[in-house]
Amino acid sequence: MKRLDRETVDRIAAGEVVTRPARVVVELVENALDAGADRIEVEVWGDGTERLRVADDGRGMGTDEAVLAVERHTTSKLPDGDLESVETLGFRGEALASVADVARLTLSTNDGGPRGTRVRVDGCGVTVDSVGRGRGTTVEVRDLFHNRPARAESLAAPSTEFERISDRVATYALCRPSTAFTLDHDDRRVFATPGSGAFTDAALSVYGREVARESTTLDTATTVPVGDRETDVALRGLLAYPSVTRATADHVRVAVNGRPVSLPPIWRAVERGYGSLLPGDRHPVTALSVSLPPRAVDPNVHPTKETVALRSTDDLTDAVEAAVEDALSTADLRRSAEVAMDLDSALDPVDADAGESALADAEYLGRFDGLYLLCDAGDDLLVVDQHAAHERINYERLRAAVEEEGVPSATLDPPATLSLSPADVAAVESHAADLSRLGFDCEPFGGGTVRVRAVPAPLGRVAEPEALRETLAALRDGDDAGRRDVLLADLACHPSLKAGDALDDDEAAALVDRLGACEHPFACPHGRPTVLAIDEAHLAGGFDRHPRRG
Numbered sequence: 001m002k003r004l005d006r007e008t009v010d011r012i013a014a015g016e017v018v019t020r021p022a023r024v025v026v027e028l029v030e031n032a033l034d035a036g037a038d039r040i041e042v043e044v045w046g047d048g049t050e051r052l053r054v055a056d057d058g059r060g061m062g063t064d065e066a067v068l069a070v071e072r073h074t075t076s077k078l079p080d081g082d083l084e085s086v087e088t089l090g091f092r093g094e095a096l097a098s099v100a101d102v103a104r105l106t107l108s109t110n111d112g113g114p115r116g117t118r119v120r121v122d123g124c125g126v127t128v129d130s131v132g133r134g135r136g137t138t139v140e141v142r143d144l145f146h147n148r149p150a151r152a153e154s155l156a157a158p159s160t161e162f163e164r165i166s167d168r169v170a171t172y173a174l175c176r177p178s179t180a181f182t183l184d185h186d187d188r189r190v191f192a193t194p195g196s197g198a199f200t201d202a203a204l205s206v207y208g209r210e211v212a213r214e215s216t217t218l219d220t221a222t223t224v225p226v227g228d229r230e231t232d233v234a235l236r237g238l239l240a241y242p243s244v245t246r247a248t249a250d251h252v253r254v255a256v257n258g259r260p261v262s263l264p265p266i267w268r269a270v271e272r273g274y275g276s277l278l279p280g281d282r283h284p285v286t287a288l289s290v291s292l293p294p295r296a297v298d299p300n301v302h303p304t305k306e307t308v309a310l311r312s313t314d315d316l317t318d319a320v321e322a323a324v325e326d327a328l329s330t331a332d333l334r335r336s337a338e339v340a341m342d343l344d345s346a347l348d349p350v351d352a353d354a355g356e357s358a359l360a361d362a363e364y365l366g367r368f369d370g371l372y373l374l375c376d377a378g379d380d381l382l383v384v385d386q387h388a389a390h391e392r393i394n395y396e397r398l399r400a401a402v403e404e405e406g407v408p409s410a411t412l413d414p415p416a417t418l419s420l421s422p423a424d425v426a427a428v429e430s431h432a433a434d435l436s437r438l439g440f441d442c443e444p445f446g447g448g449t450v451r452v453r454a455v456p457a458p459l460g461r462v463a464e465p466e467a468l469r470e471t472l473a474a475l476r477d478g479d480d481a482g483r484r485d486v487l488l489a490d491l492a493c494h495p496s497l498k499a500g501d502a503l504d505d506d507e508a509a510a511l512v513d514r515l516g517a518c519e520h521p522f523a524c525p526h527g528r529p530t531v532l533a534i535d536e537a538h539l540a541g542g543f544d545r546h547p548r549r550g
């Protein structure tokens with residue numbers, strides 16, 4: 001740890017670091033990453049001004065270092081004051097000091113010794129004592145902006161401030177999947193990534209099953225010219241299929257050398273890579289990690305380091321576009337997506353607004369491809385997805401049964417053993433009561449495993465022990481009912497009627513009737529449509545005839 005000399009300080013794009021709670025979280029998370037943490041836990045209460053805490057299992061600091069760390073312009077990260085080759089996220093040595101200026105800061109840290117160090121900074125100065133703590137660092141920030149009333153006034157609504165925090169932490173978690181991140185808000189788990197290194201695992205935790213399932217990964221090594229040299233570039237990440245889109249570009253996340261950055265040229269290159277696969281004004285869900293040699297990047301161009309300057313942006317954006325396009329086309333999705341797009345314009349999922357009668361007067365005509373039930377519904381030809389329909393019906397039956405009787409369990413003999421991420425093992429403990437209400441009987445068994453003695457078995461459908469994983473993911477977000485519904489949705493989708501299972505005509509007609517009687521007939525429990533409608537005008541158009549109506 002050293003004090004930077006005046007000259008280096010002046011070259012550093014200084015600026016006000018702490019403008020809102022999310023900035024504090026970002027600085028603390030970056031310090032944890034720079035410390036080589038495998039696990040980073042972020043806890044936020046309210047909008048984050050009251051209290052927030054970031055804990056890591058990184059290398060920690062000794063007492064002298066810890067005391068220096070809270071001073072301005074002290075950093076351990078610029079050994080020769082050489083800004084050209086900086087590979088860490090921090091380098092200015094001002095974050096902790098700036099936070100301490102506007103809040104009460106407690107730093108507890110241990111670099112592996114028998115005792116840790118606690119440094120407290122508040123209006124009365126700096127106090128240092130020792131503290132019991134394993135290797136790593138915890139920074140707790142309370143009463144942010146207590147001495148900056150104007151700044152406190154200028155904050156947005158608490159939910160907005162927390163969303164900013166959540167968005168930033170999610171970006172780190174998605175772009176740095178080798179680090180396990182947890183985010184808790186008001187003592188409730190928002191998400192926890194396993195730190196497995198797989199982008200899909202991180203996406204599963206942050207976005208849930210649909211995005212994780214409907215996505216492909218990107219892993220490309222290429223070169224771009226920087227100055228007069230060809231330079232290696234690695235592009236890795238996750239691309240959600242075009243079936244999963246968002247109304248804004250907020251979910252196009254890019255990190256350069258591990259630092260999430262705001263780089264519109266790269267965002268646009270990612271979107272160009274999707275090309276015509278993206279419907280109209282929709283935006284994709286992606287996490288892209290760009291790695292290139294430090295000399296190709298200048299991280300020191302923005303006061304809060306939210307962006308970087310790239311040498312040879314154009315070549316890099318071309319490489320990004322090509323890599324994205326490639327990954328999507330080899331995912332064998334181009335074909336299916338094009339079909340989906342065509343269907344999009346030709347067929348409209350029937351939504352609830354169409355009224356219950358949409359199925360009441362549907363007359364079963366026959367079946368296509370062993371899966372799609374065709375029905376005549378007056379003005380429309382309906383195509384019912386037999387599998388999705390069955391899921392919806394199962395789901396509503398299960399839900400009704402569970403509302404009456406709770407979730408019954410089935411004992412597993414012998415018990416099953418699952419290996420889970422540390423976050424999941426912790427969740428088994430912290431959500432013990434929820435799990436038992438949902439019909440699970442399980443307990444941590446050491447070494448990252450959990451022993452499952454009983455599983456939910458509503459209506460005689462016995463869940464797989466593996467369902468525990470999904471349930472844990474669901475437990476991290478959502479209220480009680482939400483968790484239960486996610487579990488039921490999964491149970492509803494497992495057994496019995498799979499695509500292609502034979503139904504005779506009577507059974508098929510009965511299935512359509514039962515679907516029509518559902519509370520929400522037009523979407524499966526995971527939100528995919530169950531029924532598409534082709535109207536007569538569309539068919540007439542296809543045959544170059546005038547529609548009979550309209």
Ligand code: ADP
Pocket residue numbers: 001027031032035056058059060061069070074075076077089090091092093094095096097136137
């Ligand atoms: P910078 O990150 O730019 O160096 P900071 O004010 O954020 O400046 O941190 C000052 C110094 O404190 C860092 O250089 C680092 O040595 C030490 N430090 C801060 N947070 C941690 C942490 N979580 N683990 C280990 N060391 C840390």
Ligand code: MG
Pocket residue numbers: 027030031089090091093095096
């Ligand atoms: Mg820092």
